[in-house]
Amino acid sequence: MSCCAAGQSASKPILVKSSDDIKIMYDANQIVAEVLCMLRKTVTVGMSTYELDKMAEDLCRKRNSTPAFKGYHGFPASLCVSINEEVVHGIPSRKRKLKKGDILSVDFGVCYKGFYGDSAITIPVGRIDHDTHRLLTTTEESLQLGIEQVIIGNRISDISQAIQECVETNGFTVVRQFVGHGIGTSLHEGPEIPNYVQKGSRSPRLIEGMVIAIEPMVNLGTHKVTVLRDGWTVVTADKMPSAHFEHSVAVTKAGPLVLSSRENI
Numbered sequence: 001m002s003c004c005a006a007g008q009s010a011s012k013p014i015l016v017k018s019s020d021d022i023k024i025m026y027d028a029n030q031i032v033a034e035v036l037c038m039l040r041k042t043v044t045v046g047m048s049t050y051e052l053d054k055m056a057e058d059l060c061r062k063r064n065s066t067p068a069f070k071g072y073h074g075f076p077a078s079l080c081v082s083i084n085e086e087v088v089h090g091i092p093s094r095k096r097k098l099k100k101g102d103i104l105s106v107d108f109g110v111c112y113k114g115f116y117g118d119s120a121i122t123i124p125v126g127r128i129d130h131d132t133h134r135l136l137t138t139t140e141e142s143l144q145l146g147i148e149q150v151i152i153g154n155r156i157s158d159i160s161q162a163i164q165e166c167v168e169t170n171g172f173t174v175v176r177q178f179v180g181h182g183i184g185t186s187l188h189e190g191p192e193i194p195n196y197v198q199k200g201s202r203s204p205r206l207i208e209g210m211v212i213a214i215e216p217m218v219n220l221g222t223h224k225v226t227v228l229r230d231g232w233t234v235v236t237a238d239k240m241p242s243a244h245f246e247h248s249v250a251v252t253k254a255g256p257l258v259l260s261s262r263e264n265i
């Protein structure tokens with residue numbers, strides 16, 4: 001829901017935004033950025049994921065926005081919380097408490113003045129082991145390299161390739177069953193933004209005014225994933241850890257504009 005099942009938005013239209021639209025989308029995404037920064041500061045051993053969900057929703061509403069994921073296709077919470085082998089779409093719970101050495105992916109979205117914002121980070125809970133730390137830094141680096149390909153005239157596959165190369169060079173794998181997406185007055189618009197290159201298919205070119213959510217989901221072991229019986233939580237098939245970083249990015253003449261940047265928070 002925060003990210004799309006591959007194939008889900010393939011047929012959705014690509015909608016170009018005006019500069020006024022992009023200004024509102026910046027404001028929407030800055031609310032998301034503020035929430036993620038707040039969560040990163042707050043996360044401690046022993047907290048429940050329910051508490052984090054509540055805090056995220058409270059701050060979102062205080063900023064006159066609504067949580068984008070709550071009720072989306074029936075998702076029961078505002079925040080997606082995915083711990084360790086959970087890739088995306090984990091459901092917050094009073095029973096699930098954070099432990100030292102966990103990694104916690106938090107994915108949040110808002111709707112503000114009719115436009116959506118969507119961004120995600122993975123947070124270490126206390127000290128984490130060396131390989132898992134490298135998984136986090138590589139995932140974030142791959143997102144950055146993907147963003148650098150957001151140039152008018154490039155293809156979506158240029159983004160995908162930059163991400164995949166970074167991840168695989170570092171010995172990790174990219175999830176294929178879930179992908180990034182266009183974003184605007186809907187949470188999920190076309191085009192799909194896969195984190196790997198689909199051989200033999202030509203992807204759309206980037207044009208000025210497109211806004212896309214780029215979101216590498218990177219696994220320490222196999223790229224294969226399955227969905228738990230709750231119908232939501234995506235986990236790695238081998239139960240090895242997974243990381244997720246996401247930014248919403250506008251295509252502009254001046255290059256990529258990272259709407260969900262946390263630099264000014």
Ligand code: MG
Pocket residue numbers: 002003107108109118119120246
């Ligand atoms: Mg998201």
Ligand code: MG
Pocket residue numbers: 001002003004118119180181213215246
């Ligand atoms: Mg997304």
